[in-house]
Amino acid sequence: MEELFFIQGEVAPALWKGLLVSFRLIVPSALFGVVIGVFVGVLRVFGNPFVAGLANTYVALFRGFPLVVQLFIWYFGLPHIGIYFTPYGASVIAFSLCSGAYHSEYVRGALLSIKRGQMLAAQALGFSKVQMIWSVVLPQAFRRALPGCGNEIVYLIKYSSLAYMITCIELTGQGKIIASETFKYTEVFMIVGAVYLVLTSFASWGLHHLESRFRIPGFQHYGM
Amino acid sequence: MMESLAAIREALPYLLQGSLVTLGLVAGALGLGLVVGTFLAVGQVYGSSWVRRLVFLYVWFFRGVPLLVLLFLFYFGLFTFFQINISAFTASVIVLGLISAAYQSQILRGSILSLPEGQMKAAKALGMSNVQGIFLIILPQAFRLSVPGWSNEYSIVLKDTAVSYALGVMEVMARAHFVASRTYEHLPLYFTAGVIFLILTYGGTKALRVLEDRVRIPGYSQR
Amino acid sequence: MNGNQIILQVEKLTKRYGDKEVLKDASFSIRKGELKILIGPSGGGKSTLLQCINFLVRPNAGRIFLDGREVLYSRKRDLYAYRQKVGMIFQDFNLFDHLTALGNVEIALVRVKKMSREEARMRASAELDRVGLKDHMEKYPAQLSGGQKQRVSIARALAMDPKVMLLDEPTSALDPELISEVLSVIRDLRANGMTMIMSTHQISFASEMADEILFMEDGIIVEAGAPKKLFARAECQRTREFFMKIAEIYGESR
Secondary structure (H helix, E strand, C coil): CHHHHHHHHHHHHHHHHHHHHHHHHHHHHHHHHHHHHHHHHHHHHHCCHHHHHHHHHHHHHHHHCCHHHHHHHHHHHHHHHCCCCCHHHHHHHHHHHHHHHHHHHHHHHHHHCCCHHHHHHHHHCCCCHHHHHHHHHHHHHHHHHHHHHHHHHHHHHHHHHHHHHHCCCCHHHHHHHHHHHHCCHHHHHHHHHHHHHHHHHHHHHHHHHHHHHCCCCCCCCCCC | CHHHHHHHHHHHHHHHHHHHHHHHHHHHHHHHHHHHHHHHHHHHHHCCHHHHHHHHHHHHHHHHCCHHHHHHHHHHHHHHHHCCCCCHHHHHHHHHHHHHHHHHHHHHHHHHHHCCHHHHHHHHHCCCCHHHHHHHHHHHHHHHHHHHHHHHHHHHHHHHHHHHHHHCCCCHHHHHHHHHHHHCCHHHHHHHHHHHHHHHHHHHHHHHHHHHHHCCCCCCCCC | CCCCCEEEEEEEEEEEECCEEEEEEEEEEEECCCEEEEECCCCCCHHHHHHHHCCCCCCCEEEEEECCEECCCCCHHHHHHHHHHEEEECCCCCCCCCCCHHHHHHHHHHHCCCCCHHHHHHHHHHHHHHCCCHHHCCCCHHHCCHHHHHHHHHHHHHCCCCCEEEEECCCCCCCHHHHHHHHHHHHHHHHCCCEEEEECCCHHHHHHHCCEEEEEECCEEEEEECHHHHHHHCCCHHHHHHHHHHHHHHCCCC
16 A cells, blocks of 8 residues: 555656646647648638649648658658657647648538538628638638537547657656556556546537537538 | 668568558457447447446547557556466557447447437337347448448558557558668658558548448438 | 127326326227227327337336237237237338348248248238239338338238237328328228228228227327217217318318
């Protein structure tokens, strides 16, 4: 029993340090990911064929390559052509770009589901394309994309653990270090798992809450 | 540039062998996920309230804890705690499978719930037991409806197999890193690995589309 | 018709959903070969009554007797055996969408009655032939018209050799021109001596074919009697009102 407390004394600070790194990975990546996703999504739906084509290629690549491969490319691969990133930097870039591709899928779906008639009405009123997108389409698309994008952020919380594989020591990495020193793999990873569970549950709950807050009566389902 | 292409060509057979390992992981995981997922879905739709609670807990756990953490927990934890020794490959299949089961159960559950109530009623009216109704009438239809969802699940699990590299499974990514650390051709090799995954994804989703056409019930468009 | 033994007896069936009583103390009996028809406004409890008889809906109170013996449904096996003897036709057909017409009729024969595949196939083909669908056996439900679907559903129920058939508004989901094909099948069943309880809005059919009409409203069997009587000289005020309205719409006067 004392062993347990002793371990908590040693283990807890290290895990806490790792958790802070995890936050510093997740928050920027989530933000960048959403911004990239909205931008790319809009380009895919409203851009001219060339731009849309580029955007689609980006999405196909970054959704097709496993995240592990992307992480390795940014950290181990780019030095090959002279670009060096820290483990942290490479992780944030990889997470943001990968996440952004997935976000753009949800944004695209949401944009396509907005009834065409509204856009025609906006144009008839004299809105420019940009104004129309900003004032009429995005506010509605945001609500439709919220579940998908919110889910993607929950995924990001889980996949942030992969930063360990390119030596960025966040929560999982710290857990592995401690576990390999003490051989208490089961205990340590149960704690680590529990922490992630709390994070993802909290995020899901928050997402749910947001969805209710922004609900428009009668505006539930996709596409008509 | 030339050395890169040469390095790729030399490593290609080795990498492609790795894709067999990858496919083995995917097949095992999806298979396990299908069996467990079906039981979870049936339990969630037709079970008593405590069965439903258990399923909910299972789904919450396996969708909430990261894959990497579960791999470590299972592979190392099992060994240190229970003294059971299994291969990294087996451990990966099991963990990937249990996670996939959580997601597949929700896909299947959605399909089951989208079927009209009358199907089960007619089955019962003919004297079928609940079990017969579920396995002869509901599931054959629910499975067909779930094929698009499985396409998505296939591509997700395929990419997740790369994480098993952390346990030392010599799949595509692990092999790419192995060769790269010897030849220093990191970028070209990882890019090649990525392309292999793209091809595997494309092939798999194509195959599933064929499956979808094969099992389609004549005259039955979307619900 | 009289002098035949009582096949089914229903005693004080009651069903509540929360504090809403949708079926209250429904009682009646039916003899071999009779056709009794339930008529009344929607929501009056006709469907609930029929579904209580084969326990698709569990009644809160009441008893059911088949061939004089009380039906105890607590043991699953007894319940399944009972349901084989009571056939049901649904308003929405409820054909199994993943099976052909032949498959739909066969499946219960093989799985519930434990027949061999060959026997089941022969019987299923015969039943489908009987309802006039010999050329449609390999078709899937989505490829059949509404009238054809309902006829498959009748064949499916008949193949089980039921003692009594329950028909829950069998033609309500059909386009008008398809109704007659289903009604003619039901007429044939009647002529062959099948005992049937049916709910319907087809007034002229009811007045022509029924041995007895049961008028239901708000979960109660308000009145029961021969068609001639209910149409012309019903005892209850409410019954008279209803049938007068009906007569206006359908131009009946018997």
